[in-house]
Amino acid sequence: MEYVLEVKNLNKTYGKNRVLNNVSLNVKHNEIVGFIGPNGAGKSTTMKCICNLIYPDSGEIIINGYDLFKDREKALENQAALIESPGLYQDMTGKENIDLIARLRNVSKERVKEIYEFTEIGKALERKVSGYSMGMKQRLALGIAILTKPRFLILDEPTNGLDPTGVIKLRSTLQKLVKEEDISILFSSHQLGEVEKLADRIVCINKGEIIEVPNIMSSIQNYIIQISDLDTTLQIITNIIGEDAVEAITLDSIKFEIQNQDILSEILFQLLSRKIKIYDIYKDNVDIETIYEEIYIDNQILRG
Ligand SMILES: Nc1ncnc2c1ncn2[C@@H]1O[C@H](COP(=O)(O)OP(=O)(O)OP(=O)(O)O)[C@@H](O)[C@H]1O
Numbered sequence: 001m002e003y004v005l006e007v008k009n010l011n012k013t014y015g016k017n018r019v020l021n022n023v024s025l026n027v028k029h030n031e032i033v034g035f036i037g038p039n040g041a042g043k044s045t046t047m048k049c050i051c052n053l054i055y056p057d058s059g060e061i062i063i064n065g066y067d068l069f070k071d072r073e074k075a076l077e078n079q080a081a082l083i084e085s086p087g088l089y090q091d092m093t094g095k096e097n098i099d100l101i102a103r104l105r106n107v108s109k110e111r112v113k114e115i116y117e118f119t120e121i122g123k124a125l126e127r128k129v130s131g132y133s134m135g136m137k138q139r140l141a142l143g144i145a146i147l148t149k150p151r152f153l154i155l156d157e158p159t160n161g162l163d164p165t166g167v168i169k170l171r172s173t174l175q176k177l178v179k180e181e182d183i184s185i186l187f188s189s190h191q192l193g194e195v196e197k198l199a200d201r202i203v204c205i206n207k208g209e210i211i212e213v214p215n216i217m218s219s220i221q222n223y224i225i226q227i228s229d230l231d232t233t234l235q236i237i238t239n240i241i242g243e244d245a246v247e248a249i250t251l252d253s254i255k256f257e258i259q260n261q262d263i264l265s266e267i268l269f270q271l272l273s274r275k276i277k278i279y280d281i282y283k284d285n286v287d288i289e290t291i292y293e294e295i296y297i298d299n300q301i302l303r304g
Pocket of ligand 1: 044
């Protein structure tokens with residue numbers, strides 16, 4: 001099955017306020033999708049609909065092939081969610097929290113052991129949750145969420161409240177989930193750097209509508225090249241791609257933007273044939289903040 005989540009034409013109004021307008025998005029098998037958008041854009045509302053916590057006015061949600069509104073139990077069986085702060089029993093130990101849910105859901109002893117390991121909480125699993133750091137609580141909650149081996153995980157702002165170490169650890173935990181547990185993930189976040197590092201793909205929402213992410217992430221490639229002769233190199237690259245796409249950034253390095261690999265080959269060929277030494281060349285990725293600015297700040301239509 002290609003998709004673990006298909007959301008089609010979701011609409012939701014609160015009174016006269018239309019908060020979701022024909023929202024459609026999907027998550028493919030083994031994919032991590034980042035869901036971004038400004039405050040009040042509709043991220044949580046979309047996620048709550050997917051988790052069946054609220055009903056949309058219209059639209060379709062299919063989880064692992066099961067229609068959420070026609071085959072609710074089967075659809076939800078394949079899904080786990082952390083929507084608000086982890087709902088853990090603070091007066092119980094980490095282990096007791098896991099064991100309790102495992103008993104309620106008939107989870108095997110073997111799986112429970114796997115989850116102890118997964119949390120990477122170690123001996124502290126014997127301590128009360130009230131003394132845990134935010135990161136430990138989150139890993140525990142994630143472990144509990146995946147006890148029943150769901151296919152799809154939905155996380156609303158999972159990096160909220162985590163310190164930098166917690167954020168780095170969460171990233172590796174989620175990547176491990178995709179690899180080892182065969183899980184696909186949809187997560188929302190305001191921390192653009194995190195989205196960029198974690199997501200395979202980004203879905204943007206603004207004022208209740210999904211916006212196409214400009215394809216600049218894949219089509220534009222920025223390179224930085226360090227060379228022996230700045231002036232001649234500038235001239236060669238400018239002749240090939242025009243002066244707007246080239247910029248000297250230090251006394252011996254140049255940044256340039258190309259649309260396809262053939263142009264890069266042409267540039268390198270010409271530099272080498274003019275006996276210019278290339279000390280270093282590397283790709284400078286278009287960062288997500290540039291994309292965010294382009295979508296939400298520079299775009300007049302969206303601003304209005
Ligand atoms: N229960 C509710 N009753 C009325 N309006 C609501 C309700 N829940 C959300 N809204 C409105 O729906 C819109 C979308 O809110 P939502 O929480 O989905 O945004 P969000 O993208 O998750 O924002 P944030 O990044 O701030 O969490 C907002 O205008 C919000 O005020």
